[in-house]
Amino acid sequence: MAAPAAVSPRPPWEVRLAAGIGLRHPHVAQLIEEPPADLAWVEVHTENYLVDGGPRLRQLELIAERYALSFHGVGLSLGSADEPDRAHLARIRRLCDRFGPGLVSEHIAWSVEGGHYLNDLFPIPYTEEALATVARNIRIAQDALGRRIMVENPSSYLRFLDSTMAECRFVAELAARADCDLLLDVNNIHVSAHNHGFAVDDYLAAIPSERVGELHLAGHARVLADGAVLLIDDHASAVIPAVWALYERTLARVGPRPTLLEWDNDIPPLEVLLAERSQAQAWLDRVAVHARAA
Template sequence: MLSLLTQQQMVGVGLRSPHVSQVIAQRPDIGWLEIHSENYFSPASLARQQLRQVADHYPISCHGIGLSLGSADPLNREHLIQLKQLVDEINPIAVSDHLSWSSVDGQFFNDLLPLPYTEEALDNFCRKVDQVQSFLGRQFLVENPSSYLSFQHSAMPEWEFLHQVQQRTKCGLLLDLNNIYVSAFNHGFDCNHYLAALDPSAVKEIHLAGFTVKQFADGEIWIDTHSKPVSQPVWQLYRQWVQQHGAVPTLIEWDAEIPELAVLLAEADKANTILMQETPHGQITLP
């Protein structure tokens, strides 16, 4: 479905509740919109009714936070059923979730927690991705996380784990460049080393967002808050990616301290400018 996007539709923004009515009324010039899937599970809700109106005019991407793919728990069948109903109705250009876990014995946490990167965790995660793709009847995208701690017994780095997930399941990758930049600072690795380990042809979507620096007595940590404009180093990572691999459908994420819609559209314009500058003669090669 991502290949159906035209050159003018390559950059989108996250559809957040403060902007829904404005999007419906004004139909701003934006390529596509991403929703958080779980907010639209109820078919009779006002949110779902509004989404139907929006989907009449914009391609939609369904981005989830609740599958808990890395958990030892079995997949929540009711969650899968609701997701499939949404996907079947909206026919999104992409469906995605995270390289993370968030449940134990059916109890869910309000966070996307990091995995130990072991063979056991890899087998479990791949099995879950295979189940999701089979149930939905389509390719699924996995997003790299931001993280603030690591496990001593991890047997491989995150980028190798993610690459193995993609190779084994043939899922797509949702490449969050801000997450890589944040995690690289927190854990002391090289962003370029991470990016070089991934198959660029598997990257079907890119996320760009802002982060927050937290200062403590013994140092600082960077938090993926999605509450600020995209930082210049992340823009540079994006430009570098486009130079090396071509254009990929790109999203501006902003989930906290949400500004006016015009601010998000201005960030999207920056991404569009980079795409036009860094692709030969303005030609876009779709994934």
Template sequence: MSFAKLTGGVGIGLRHPHFAEILETKPELAFLEIHSENYFNPHGQSRYYLDQLMLQYPISCHGIGLSLGSSDPLSASHLMQLKDLVDHCQPVLISEHLSWGSINGQFFNDLLPLPYTQELLNHFSARVEQVQDILGRQILIENPSAYLQFSTVEMPEWALLNALVERTGCGLLLDLNNIYVSAMNLGFSSSEYLAEINANAVQEVHLAGFTRKVLPEGEILIDTHGSRVSDPVWHLYQSYLKANPTVATLIEWDSDIPPLSVLLEEQQKALVYG
């Protein structure tokens, strides 16, 4: 199962404060990425603006609420609303996370970590296949940021993602900021991760900022997506693009939303690296 890729180019995440300005100024962007759940209401203000913007830009749907790694059944209502949105805006990409966020019908405002085991791979693969069958589309799975590691780990994250691609035909969304944050927090090599991940499956790259926090036990990096992309992540990006020049790139900014001009500065910087 597949669909047309974006061929290179840099887009930005579409955020509410920028709706009107993007419509008015029409900046040159390869695509706009939306958080799917914010556009489920067909009569809401967000959907009103989306209907206008999708006439000018390709749209990517980035979900944060399916809770693919949960043991709860997938929400039928959530899936139907997502399908309605996908059918409506015909996005070039659809993505979700390697995480979970619900238990016993209760949802959390977090993307929580998973144990990288064969059991998890079996479970997650079945869920991805279920979603792809309902949508009639391939989805991308994004690597999470990590602050701890389960005591029982049967495979590294990249191996699990590669196996997931082989089993389900899904694609990958590679968040380079998340890789850097996880590598610094858990002590593995970002370069090894990028060397081992299935580059042919990667259709999109995310770039974002992190926050550095000093605790009594030591320093930790927090994936806040609330600042400019850090120099180490730019270096990872530059290295990755040398081998994968046609991957689509997104500037992601989710908290402390700045003026649109700041996102466009980051977008232009990514174009220079490309």
């Protein structure tokens, strides 16, 4: 069967100063039929589109005709002791070749063990062994995909005793060793800082700004566990004021970057998500004006 004509990819610079939204199924029809004028790009979970055919791919074609795309993977398991699955990488490569996403990212986490995919993002110990392993895995992924990728700082609920370095140092060192870029999730910094008691400004200070290619914003939940408050990164509510404030500080430090609003559970009407996007866009515009004036 002949491959369908490739959708002409929009160059990544088009999303440089724009805030986008995560594409979720309840919003797809509306985004295809009535594209909001100020929405430049959307992010999809790559694995949702690794299908042979059918309505999902058809919808992505229609979305790609209207918006620039970002592919955000959840299945490469770059934090696994094992190397990433070459067949899975090849499928992602084919999807990238077909749709030409401006941004491609994955996570500093693992989800595959012993041949099973557990559909969550698990934490890794911040050790030399893990650093070498994840850097190797990112290099394998970048070679297979033929491009640099961004990897996202994790949110987590536990720490390993044998960690020998702070998470922010691990993330910065990883990016240097793998020669990859970073997707800085501002909500994840807030969540992990609360759960593990580190200072968000120390974290930001350790991140190499020049490697940050995208920012994420999302909501989280506060859960009472054994009398203590644990923050859960559930992407099921609006961004809270403290995370907006941290976003402002992040922009001031790393400069304007394409920013994504993620809302994956208890998904609200599209208008609610677009209003959050506009708020992020307003911050981006202010920083961009400031950067030009400087």
